Amino acid sequence: MNALAARRRHPAAIALLLFLGLALVGATYSLFAPKPAQAAVATADKVADGKALFQANCATCHGISAEGTKSGPTLIGVGAAAVDFQVGTGRMPLSAPNVQAPRIEQIKYSQEQIDAMSAFVASLAPGPAIPDQATLETEGDVALGGELFRVNCAMCHNFAGSGGALTRGKYAPALYGVEAKHIYEAMVTGPQSMPVFDDKNIDAKGKASIISYLRTVETQANVGGMNLGNMGPVSEGMFIWIFGLALMIGTAYWLGQKAA
Amino acid sequence: MSDPRLPATFENPGLPPHVHRAADTDPRAAKRAERQVAGLFTLSILSTIGFVVSYFAVKNDTEVFVPFIGATNLLNILLGVFLALALLGIGFGAVHWAKTLMPDEEVVEERHPIRSDDATRAKAVGLLEAGAESAQLNRRPLLKATAGTALGLFALPLGVQLAGSLGNPTKALEELKSTIWDVKDGKPIRLVRDVERTPIKAADVSIGAVFHVLPETIKDSHHVLEDKAKAAVLLMRLHPNDFAADDLGKKARSWGYEGIVAYSKICTHVGCPVGLYEQQTHHLLCPCHQSTFDVTRDCEVIFGPAKRPLPQLKITVDAEGYLVAPQGFAEPVGPSYWERKK
Amino acid sequence: MSTAASARAADLRAGDPKSSAPASASAKKAGAVASWVDERTGIAKGASFMLKKVFPDHWSFMLGEVAMYSMIICLLTGVFLSLWFIPSAGQIPYEGSYLPLKGITMSEAYSSTLAISFDVRGGLLIRQIHHWAALMFVVSLSVHMFRVFFTGAFRKPREINWVIGTLLSMLALIEGFAGYSLPDDLLSGTGLRAAEGFIRSVPVIGSYVSYMMFGGAFPGEAIIPRLYAVHVLLLPAVLIGLFTAHIILVMVHKHTQYPGPGRTNENVVGFPLMPVYTAKAGGFFFLVFGLLSLVSALVTINPIWAYGPYDPSPVTAGSQPDWYMGFADGALRLLPGWLEFEIFGYTLSLNVFLGAVLLIPLMYTITGAYPFLERWITGDNREHHVLDRPRNVPTRTALGVAAITAYLVLMFAAGNDIIAIRLQMSINDITRAFQVLFFVAPILTFWVTRRICLSLQRHDRDKVLHGRESGTLVRTPEGQYYEVHEELNEYDRWKLVGFESPAPLALPSGKDANGVASKDAKKEIRRAKWSNFFFKSRVEPVTPAELATAHHHGEHEAIETPAGAGAQAIKQAKQD
Incomplete structure (x- = not known):
């Protein structure tokens, strides 16, 4: 007891307490969080499998026949592309109620399962389809893609695709490390706050060009050195105030110290 | 309690006794310091050579992987680091030299009041007065008046030239009101996509879509950027039921076409393009200062520093089904100015 | 060492021994050259005056030097850039080596900036040094101003130099903004677009002035060459002129300490220009230049190629100016829209005009006027060459912190979208919070700072009266414990007691000698009230009598005094 009392003011105590609290919350959550039902994926009837998966995992919010409920919109007519995008990027199933579904690295379903659910949703009503391999492999014009990106995308996703803020806590996510397929699907379906950029707005060549441009931006060397997150002048200002000034003051301090 | 012999305040004790450095008393320490300084200068020399060699030897587009940076340009890194070392070598060397080997006993310099003494002041005043007197400044008021006026006026021609020739502002008010959406020959102007400049059919615009639009007349423009700066338009399609039920929603609908509405993209705050359309909330957000406009309510401001709604462009379709604007904007687009309502 | 200085120093400390080296052959040659120059310029007179000038050593005195050197580095690298930069808004297709922009129509200004970045060998390095040095220039001059303010270095006779520094600071912002606008990339063009909106908000003449500045409708082809002339010719000339005056006045006043x-x-008290300060300050130039080069080698600044060319239609998320313009941009984000009015059919956009046009001159006028306001309040007409420790002038320190707080709120408000996305907060909540903070935070920080200053002063008093805690615990024969306090030596003590703490002016009766209320009396009352505000909260320095009393009472304190005249006197007093 005494030892505990003596150490409770130790700086590490706060960190330890925080860690314990977080661990406890995490453990509790993982106990109660919904788990993906393990429906067997048979190759025979994709739509039927998709329906089973859907009803086990998605129907709580989207309704038993995807007609929508208070907690989730209808999926009739959203197309296979919407399902492939939302589930394939981990946005669905929604991990916690929030202003916006975040992208999650850990995908809960196999691509086969996603395809089955996509097939089921696509069977309800016509909607944007998942782009085929040929569409995705279309060689785009990087310069045109850049122009299209700046006019149609940069205002939300930022000049380099690092993302930006929208109203009331919503945001346009960063576009780094996103598969070409998912970028394409996002454009044709307009997920969440994002408007729809179907082929009548930006044609397939334009989309391919935008994707090529993003790939180029993502893979090109940082010719000037660290890119500070490509956030524009704010991060540059923070850098010069924190690191620049510290370097200068550190040097000046050394200069003013009497030698040993 | 207080002792009358004690002073009212403490007295400045004077400089503390000087403490010698290692290099002052120990010749080996001095030698070591000398070697350190020489080493720093040598580093500078070598880095200068490194800079010159890299400048000629490294190709402009060679990439290199550097931890914490990722792939980067080899030439930029080499030139920068060598230049930095060449300069830092001199800097650290010189300061280290000053700190370890140059005298470090503090020197006292005396200060004197900044003001001149009275005699000097009197002399200066005397000289000024005598000068004015000998120039007969006060005896000849005509000279004083004309010289003063001439000096006061001589800068005027320069000012007139500058202000007069910077730019002709007489057309300002007229031009701020007009855009190339203004219909000249009665023929409605087609809406075209911003980059591709292809016309848009009403059927092309699906619900939830946003098009960045320019007038077809941009093709004939001789001042593309100037015209674009006023004519950029955002086209959206909402479900007709999404518009507000009151007058604000009614106007939006009646100037639109089957739920398709067009608004000026130029913010009414300071003129940034209001490009961020949230298709679920139907809000338009300006990325510069976060003015937020509600498309369902005639683009009235619901947040941020703008005061006025975005001007709406009346649209309809022509015989071929393409979207057209039968008339220009009903009010000046973009930021407010004094005569905006005139 | 000069005779004047050594005469003065004689009572403080014995002068340095003179060293004389035998004249070598090279020294003779140098002497001949010096003689040749002196016979034609008389430079030896000036040199002998300058070379023995004394500069005190303190890291905070180098902040101004960082600013000076950053400016010189900007001038130097700016000359390089001007050799390749083409200040023209003429539109051409891009044919350079940066592939993602191949064939895109852009201005010659942007195209040539791309060429500097990709096709001129080492051009990117020079460009990055130029921009980082520009940011460092404004950072360091701001911190230098903070130092001058908090130490009271602006007091008589240095008010003029404070005003010059204020002007330099304001012009640096404009110079920076002009430079930021030149490359004609999407970000800088958006900045110019907003600037056009700012100018339009000026009542009555706004739209005409905008048309004159841009030579017609925005963007036009005139603004880039015009800004170029302002950026490379007009403002640098004014900056150098003011900066020279600033330095000359430092020489005339001699440095504070x-x-x-x-x-x-x-x-x-310090080190002479020759040789110590020549080596230190000269070496420091190379250090500042070297550090900025290192940063420029490793960290990208303003990647204009990523922004794309300016076009009035697109815009990027995170459209911000460089940090030093952030406060004005932040003010624009916080000012509510209802500040736009219609007056007799004319539009008055105070929501723009206050933040974008009025704020900068207003802020700098208040800053520039501060020394005169403080002098009026304190009525102190003496010269001050010894700096205040910030804690010893609690009200001034608190005012400074409050002003900086208000500035910071505005500056952070300019990053509200970045804060929103990085901290996953609502941009609307952040904006509302900043609107409140702008009014509340300065009051809070004023109050907190003043309390902190006063408690630091009390702590100083404690330290003087009871010595510093030595960490040694002693047990008395009676079983009591106490910590041994070591008395400060007279040198350490002087730092804590060598200041003034004036009492507020007494409130005058409001009547003149004849008992009649006078005009002047009203002014005096107002002044006394301000004086009360300024000096009310204060802690007086310890007097020798108080120290003696403290020793008298503190029998249990084992005092280990170092030998010293002052301490001896106090011991003497204690024994009596």
Whole structure:
């Protein structure tokens, strides 16, 4: 007891307490969080499998026949592309109620399962389809893609695709490390706050060009050195105030110290 | 309690006794310091050579992987680091030299009041007065008046030239009101996509879509950027039921076409393009200062520093089904100015 | 060492031994050259005056030097850039080596900036040094201003130099903004677009002035060459002129110094220009240049190629100016829209005009006027060459912190979208919070700072009266414990007691000698009230009598005094 009392003011105590609290919350959550039902994926009837998966995992919010409920919109007519995008990027199933579904690295379903659910949703009503391999492999014009990106995308996703803020806590996510397929699907379906950029707005060549441009931006060397997150002048200002000034003051301090 | 012999305040004790450095008393320490300084200068020399060699030897587009940076340009890194070392070598060397080997006993310099003494002041005043007197400044008021006026006026021609020739502002008010959406020959102007400049059919615009639009007349423009700066338009399609039920929603609908509405993209705050359309909330957000406009309510401001709604462009379709604007904007687009309502 | 200085120093400390080296052949040659120059310029007179000038050593005195050197580095690298930069808004297709922009129509300004970045060998390095040095220039001059303010270095006779510094600071912002606008990339063009909106908000003449500045409708082809002339010719000339005056006045006034033993209002203690300060300040130039080069080698600044060319239709998320313009941009984000009015059919956009046009001159007028306001309040007409420790002038320190807080709120408000996305907060909530903070935070920080200053002063008093805690615990024969306090030596003590703490002016009766209320009396009352505000909260320095009393009472304190005249006197007093 005494030892505990003596150490409770130790700086590490706060960190330890925080860690314990977080661990406890995490453990509790993982106990109660919904788990993906393990429906067997048979190759025979994709739509039927998709329906089973859907009803086990998605129907709580989207309704038993995807007609929508208070907690989730209808999926009739959203197309296979919407399902492939939302589930394939981990946005669905929604991990916690929030202003916006975040992208999650850990995908809960196999691509086969996603395809089955996509097939089921696509069977309800016509909607944007998942782009085929040929569409995705279309060689785009990087310069045109850049122009299209700046006019149609940069205002939300930022000049380099690092993302930006929208109203009331919503945001346009960063576009780094996103598969070409998912970028394409996002454009044709307009997920969440994002408007729809179907082929009548930006044609397939334009989309391919935008994707090529993003790939180029993502893979090109940082010719000037660290890119500070490509956030524009704010991060540059923070850098010069924190690191620049510290370097200068550190040097000046050394200069003013009497030698040993 | 207080002792009358004690002073009212403490007295400045004077400089503390000087403490010698290692290099002052120990010749080996001095030698070591000398070697350190020489080493720093040598580093500078070598880095200068490194800079010159890299400048000629490294190709402009060679990439290199550097931890914490990722792939980067080899030439930029080499030139920068060598230049930095060449300069830092001199800097650290010189300061280290000053700190370890140059005298470090503090020197006292005396200060004197900044003001001149009275005699000097009197002399200066005397000289000024005598000068004015000998120039007969006060005896000849005509000279004083004309010289003063001439000096006061001589800068005027320069000012007139500058202000007069910077730019002709007489057309300002007229031009701020007009855009190339203004219909000249009665023929409605087609809406075209911003980059591709292809016309848009009403059927092309699906619900939830946003098009960045320019007038077809941009093709004939001789001042593309100037015209674009006023004519950029955002086209959206909402479900007709999404518009507000009151007058604000009614106007939006009646100037639109089957739920398709067009608004000026130029913010009414300071003129940034209001490009961020949230298709679920139907809000338009300006990325510069976060003015937020509600498309369902005639683009009235619901947040941020703008005061006025975005001007709406009346649209309809022509015989071929393409979207057209039968008339220009009903009010000046973009930021407010004094005569905006005139 | 100069005779004047050594004469003065004689009572403080014996002068340095003179060293004389035998004249070598090279020295003779140098002497001949020097003689040739002196016969034609008389430079030896000036040199002998300058070379023995004394500069006190303190890291905070180098902040101004960082600013000076950053400016020189900007001038130097700016000359390089001007050799390749083409200040023209003429539109051409891009044919350079940066592939993602191949064939895109852009201005020659942007195209040539791309060429500097990708096709001129080492051009990117020079460009990055130029921009980082520009940011460092404004950072360091701001911190230098903070130092001058909080130490009271702006007091008589240095008010003019404070005003010059204020002007330099304001012009640096404009110079920076002009430079930021030149490359004609999407970000800088958006900045110019907003600037056009700012100018339009000026009542009555706004739209005409905008048309004159841009030579017609925005963007036009005139603004880039015009800004170029302003950026490379007009403002640098004014900056250098003011900066020269700033330095000359420093020479005339001689540098201020921190309070300390041997430092008085009638002397300056430090190191002479030759050789110590030549090596230190000269070396420091290379250090600043070297550090900025290192940063420029490793960290990208303003990647204009990523922004794309300016076009009035697109825009990027995170459209911000460089940090030093952030406060004005932040003010624009916080000012509510209802500040736009219609007056007799004319539009008055105070929501723009206040933040974008009025704020900068207003802020700098208040800053520039501060020394005169403080002098009016304190009525102090003496010269001050020994700096204040910020804690010893609690009200001034608190005012400064409050002003900086208000500035910071505005500056952070300019990053509200970045804060929103990085901290996953609502941009609307952040904006509302900043609107409140702008009014509340300065009051809070004022109050907190003043309390902190006063408690630091009390702590100083404690330290003087009871010595510093030595960490040694002693047990008395009676079983009591106490910690041994070591008395400060007279040099350390002087730092804590060598200041003034004036009492507020007494409130005058409001009547003149004849008992009649006078005009002047009203002014005096107002002044006394301000004086009360300024000096009410204060802690007086320890007097020798108080120290003696403290020793008298503190029998249990084992005092281990170092030998010293002052301490001896106190011991003497204690024994009596």
